[in-house]
C-alpha cells in the first residue's frame with residue numbers, strides 16, 4: 001500500500017524559499033502598513049512561510065498564528081519557529097480553513113498563500129478569514145494563475161513552434177485543471193477570480209498587485225543557491241514523470257476534465273520525449289528559462 005503524502009509536499013522544497021524578492025516584500029509591507037500591525041493569521045500556512053516573511057515588518061511583539069490541515073507541516077513550522085530569534089511570537093496549530101479555531105474579529109491581517117487554489121469551496125474559506133479579522137483589518141490572498149505558464153517558451157528554437165502541439169499542451173493543461181476542480185480539489189488558476197470572490201464576500205476597497213518575481217533558470221546554476229534549488233526541484237518533477245510515477249495522477253485529472261485515455265497516451269509519449277531532452281539540457285547546464293508567471297496579491301478591507 002502506498003502511504004498518503006502530506007498535501008502539496010512536493011511543492012514545499014527549498015525552491016519555495018526563493019518565491020519572493022526581499023525588496024518587493026519591503027514595498028508590500030509599506031502598502032499593507034505592516035509596521036502598524038500586531039496580529040497576523042496565516043491560513044493553510046504549510047511550514048509557516050508567509051508568517052515568517054511578513055512578521056519581519058510588523059510591530060516588535062507581533063503575534064503570528066498559522067493553521068494547516070497537515071500535522072506534518074505544522075510540526076515543521078513549529079521547529080522553524082523554535083529556531084527564530086526575531087522576538088515575534090509564533091503559534092502553529094492543525095485546523096481546517098473552513099473552521100479556524102479563533103474568535104470573531106481577532107486579527108489585524110489574515111493571509112493565505114496558494115491555499116484557495118486547492119479548495120473545493122474557496123468562497124467559504126474567504127468568509128471564514130473575514131470572520132476572524134477585525135473590522136477595518138486586511139484580508140490578503142497570494143494566489144496564481146498556473147495555466148498561464150503553458151504559453152511560456154523556453155528556447156529560441158521553439159519560436160518555430162508547431163501551433164498544433166502548443167494547442168495540445170494547452171488542452172492538456174486545461175483538462176488537468178478542470179479535472180482537478182471536478183474532483184473537488186480546487187482550481188489551480190483561481191487567482192484570476194479571487195477579486196470577484198472578495199467582492200462577493202463583502203470586502204471593500206479590493207486592490208490587486210502582481211509579484212514581480214521571475215522563477216528564472218539562468219546558467220551557470222551552481223553559482224546561485226536560488227537557481228540550484230529550482231534546478232533540483234525541476235529534476236525531481238522530471239524524474240517523477242520519466243519514471244512513470246506521475247502518470248496515474250495526470251491521467252486521472254485529464255479524464256475527469258473530459259479527455260480520452262487514447263489521446264492522453266499519445267500526448268504523454270511525446271511529452272516524455274520532450275522531457276527527456278529537457279533533462280539533458282538541464283544536466284549539461286545549458287537550459288535557460290525566463291520563469292515568467294502570474295502570481296496575484298489580492299487585498300480587501302473588512
Ligand SMILES: C[S@@+](CC[C@H](N)C(=O)[O-])C[C@H]1O[C@@H](n2cnc3c(N)ncnc32)[C@H](O)[C@@H]1O
Nearest residue numbers: 007008044045046049068069070096097113114
Ligand atoms: C501549496 S501549500 C501552501 C502552504 C503555504 N501557504 C506556503 O505558501 O508555503 C497548500 C497548503 O494548504 C493546506 N490545506 C489544504 N486544504 C486545507 C484546508 N481545508 N484547511 C487548512 N489547510 C489546508 C495544505 O495542507 C498545504 O499546506
